[in-house]
Amino acid sequence: MTQTTLRRDAVLPPPVQTSAPPRRGAGRVSRWQIYVPLTLYLLFTLVPFYWMVVFAFRPRGSDSLLPWPITLENFDTVWNGLGFGIFFQNSLLVGLASLVATTVIALSGGYALARYSFRGKQLFLIALLCTQFIPGAMMLIPLFEIFRTLGLVNTLWSLVIAETVFQLPLSLILLSGFIKNIPMELEEAAWVDGCSRLRAFFAVVLPLLRPALVAVGSFAFINSWNNFLFALMFVSEQEKFTIPVGLAYTLGEFSVDFGALAAGGVVAALPVVLVFAVIQRYLVQGMSAGAVKG
Structure with a gap:
């Protein structure tokens, strides 16, 4: 009996030394x-x-x-007296046109960057990133000369083109990163079923791009809505002003109507707040997915 007991004791694992319990409140963040x-x-x-x-x-x-x-006296003054109804319409047209143009071009370019390999692809991506460091003020004179040659000065099309060009680099990068995360096998399965590449894109890839498209489109719309510099430099007629330029013209030389200025600020901020409130879920999803390298 003694030998059996000793033999069993010999095969028992050594006692585990437990560390001291953590102090109460350690690692916790107070309210x-x-x-x-x-x-x-x-x-x-x-x-x-x-x-x-x-x-x-x-x-x-x-x-x-x-x-x-x-x-609502201040809103009546702004909307009817200062012409903010026309400014609102111009900003809405420029924002929606920039949204559509940026989304369509970035969608096709982002798909090409994500699915095709071609010479100079990395150099092109580096050039896209480098354009984000160029301030818009440096491009005013070249853009003005181009628009003057094309006869687009003092038109809303000049604002749409300028906004689309400046929104495209970031939009291309976001959409290409999002498309890389979509498995290529899904498109290949559609090809096996008889779909062409274009039909497979619309049937398989495009429905999965909803968060990315919402993110890209919302940024294009909001940046176009808030842009002041291009609208100030390329448009000179009051009937074609956008809201940021209209707000600047509410400032008098010797006095400021703070009520009208604040009412104009509310009119300018309300669409942006509503857009973010509606698309915030898609916006966060699209930004995070596009930032992940596939």
């Missing part, structure tokens, strides 16, 4: 470390918007901290 920075960030971000809304909705001459009593 104030989260809420205080977030509160400061929200204050820094939302306070200007709050004051814009207050000035836009409160009566002229009032110094109340709340927009009460609410009045």
Whole structure:
């Protein structure tokens, strides 16, 4: 019995030395470390918007901290008196046209970059990245000369072309990265079933590109909507102004109508806020998927 007991004890594993239990609260982040920075960030971000809304909705001459009593007089002045209805229409046309042109061109170019191998492909991608470091102000004179030669100065088409050209590099990179993540086997299966390459693209690839297309289109629209420099330099007639240029012309030489300026700011910001609220889920998905190397 003694030998059996010793033999069993001999094959037992050595005792495991456990580390000391972690101290209470170690590695945990307290609530104030989260809420205080977030509160400061929200204050820094939302306070200007709050004051814009207050000035836009409160009566002229009032110094109340709340927009009460609410009045739409400033919006009537901006929309009818200053012609913001026409500015809004021009911005909408330029934004939608830039969205369609950028998305269509970037879709075809992104597919070519993702699926085909050709000489100079890496050099082309490097050139696309390098264009992101060129400020738009440096291209004003060359673009103005080109548009003057083509007879496009003082037309909305000049804004559409300029916005599309400046949006294309980033859009091409995003869409090509997203298409690389789509397995080639899906298209090959469609080819085996008798689909042409174009039909397989529309039937298989295009439905999977919805988040990327939303991301690219929304960025193209918002950047076109907010652009001030091109609209200021290429358009001189008031009937063809966009909203950013119209906001600049609300500033008088000796006085500023803060109520009208704030109402114009609300009109300019509202479409952008609505777009982001609707497409934020697709936007995050499209950006993250396009940033992953396939």
